[in-house]
Amino acid sequence: MVFRMANPLSRVLSNLSARRAVESVVPRRTFDDVILPPATRRALDQALHQLTSHDLIFNRWGLGQRHPTGLALAFNFAGPPGTGKTICAEAIAHALGRRLLIVRYAEVESMWMGQTPKNVSAMFRLAREENAVLLFDEADAIASRRSASLEHGFLRETNTVVNVLLQELEAFDGVVIFATNLAANFDPAFERRIRTHVLFEMPGPAEREQIWRVQMHPTLTPLASDVDFRALAEAHEASGGEIRNAVLKAALAAASEPGGDALKAIHQRHLEEGIADVLSAKRVMKQSLFSADEAPSARGALAALRSMESRLPNTMLLTALAVCALILAVIALAVAILR
Numbered sequence: 001m002v003f004r005m006a007n008p009l010s011r012v013l014s015n016l017s018a019r020r021a022v023e024s025v026v027p028r029r030t031f032d033d034v035i036l037p038p039a040t041r042r043a044l045d046q047a048l049h050q051l052t053s054h055d056l057i058f059n060r061w062g063l064g065q066r067h068p069t070g071l072a073l074a075f076n077f078a079g080p081p082g083t084g085k086t087i088c089a090e091a092i093a094h095a096l097g098r099r100l101l102i103v104r105y106a107e108v109e110s111m112w113m114g115q116t117p118k119n120v121s122a123m124f125r126l127a128r129e130e131n132a133v134l135l136f137d138e139a140d141a142i143a144s145r146r147s148a149s150l151e152h153g154f155l156r157e158t159n160t161v162v163n164v165l166l167q168e169l170e171a172f173d174g175v176v177i178f179a180t181n182l183a184a185n186f187d188p189a190f191e192r193r194i195r196t197h198v199l200f201e202m203p204g205p206a207e208r209e210q211i212w213r214v215q216m217h218p219t220l221t222p223l224a225s226d227v228d229f230r231a232l233a234e235a236h237e238a239s240g241g242e243i244r245n246a247v248l249k250a251a252l253a254a255a256s257e258p259g260g261d262a263l264k265a266i267h268q269r270h271l272e273e274g275i276a277d278v279l280s281a282k283r284v285m286k287q288s289l290f291s292a293d294e295a296p297s298a299r300g301a302l303a304a305l306r307s308m309e310s311r312l313p314n315t316m317l318l319t320a321l322a323v324c325a326l327i328l329a330v331i332a333l334a335v336a337i338l339r
Contacts, residue, residue, distance in 0.1 A: 021107035021119060022126065027094035034084045034091065035203065035210045035240065043198040044088060047075055050195060051096065051175070072172040074193060076139075078183035079200025082241020085179040086137065088200075093133040096175065101132045105141045113157060117164040124168040131174070139178035140185040162187050169193045203240060208233035211240045212271075215247040222254075222265040231268075236275045242282070249274035 036044070051073060058064035075092075077085040086102075093100035101123070108119045120142070127134040136142060146159045166189055169176065178194065180186070191197075203211060212229040238246070250270035257264055 021104055022123065023102040023104065024130075024132070025090065025093075025100040025102060027090045027098075027100050029087050029090045030094050031088070031091045034087045035207050035214065036084055036088075037201045037203055037207055040079075040084075040198065040200050043196070047196045047198060048092070048095065051092070072169050072174060072176055072193070072195075074169055074176045074195050075178070076183065076186075076190070076194045076197045077177060077179045077200060078197065079181070080202060080239055081181055082239030082244075083200035083202060084240055085200050086135070088198075089133070089135045089177045089179060092175065092177065096133065098175075099130060099132040100135055101127055101130070102135045102137055103142075105136075105138060108142065114160075116157060117160050120161060120164050121168060124172050127174055127176075128172070133175045133177065135177045135179065137179050138181070140180045140182040143178060143180075143186050143190055145185060145187045162189075166190070166193060202237065205230075205233045208236075208238065208243065211243045212247070215244055216266075221251075224265040224267040226268045227266065227271065228268060232271055232275065236279065238275060238279065242278050243275070246271065246274035246278045249277055 031044070054073060058067075077088060079085060090100055103123055108116060108123070110116045110119060123134065126132075143162060143165060144158070146162050147155045166187075169190075170193065178186075178190075183197075209229050209232075212232055216223060250266050250273070253270045253273060254264055254266040255261075
């Protein structure tokens with residue numbers, strides 16, 4: 001009787017943990033709210049066609065009976081930050097009339113051994129119960145390559161998480177979206193299970209000009225006559241997210257100008273300074289103590305790590321012997337004093 005009650009209780013606790021680990025969003029943005037390069041737009045159109053044809057192919061045409069597993073509509077949105085991956089995930093949920101569950105991996109990962117795989121299963125169970133679109137943002141953190149070395153417990157736990165994620169994808173019949181800046185870090189097994197891979201490329205000059213324009217309110221944003229979005233688009237290679245941040249910086253600079261609010265407006269210089277500041281911050285984030293020639297190679301770092309691991313047992317043994325010797329010396333000193 002006790003064992004029968006443990007499973008429902010565990011499931012309730014897992015569901016509570018799952019709800020804490022996801023952000024449930026009612027989608028409002030559509031594909032009209034994002035500007036994409038033509039190749040990315042075509043790939044997304046194909047993904048949408050798969051969504052609308054899923055019932056026809058697997059239910060009415062009977063292929064779901066011949067292929068009962070792997071029915072999940074899994075998409076991989078890969079590309080640099082700020083290129084529209086999260087907005088497009090929201091737009092897909094909007095097109096389907098479903099909620100969007102955004103997974104926060106920091107909440108999914110648990111300090112307790114064996115809990116993280118349970119949390120992953122709870123995510124899919126929650127998405128199934130709510131008929132929601134499941135979005136794994138920064139998905140490379142949870143779908144990373146499995147390790148062949150199982151010497152440490154955390155490596156076994158990581159492998160188990162990936163295995164559970166793959167199994168859930170096989171059994172799931174809903175929509176799952178993986179968004180990542182580092183698709184190369186994915187475990188190769190995901191390539192087969194993900195139905196469509198969409199590469200989000202950096203926008204070209206034509207797309208950048210449109211992105212600059214749509215950041216401004218058509219009637220409320222005060223723009224000076226010298227603003228030239230085309231010049232900004234041609235001069236600065238930036239993502240949509242970077243352009244957004246530049247516009248906000250420009251608006252703040254314009255609002256800080258002296259004079260009455262009615263006389264204030266966003267000028268070209270504000271926008272130029274804003275995008276320069278954003279791109280400068282991007283260069284700062286790439287700063288390293290090593291130059292390209294001085295940086296240690298990944299192979300060398302891995303070899304050094306393995307060398308340290310091989311020496312670790314000997315080091316621990318020597319430390320234990322030293323502690324024992326110290327304890328014996330203290331005991332001998334105490335005996336000598338008592339005599």
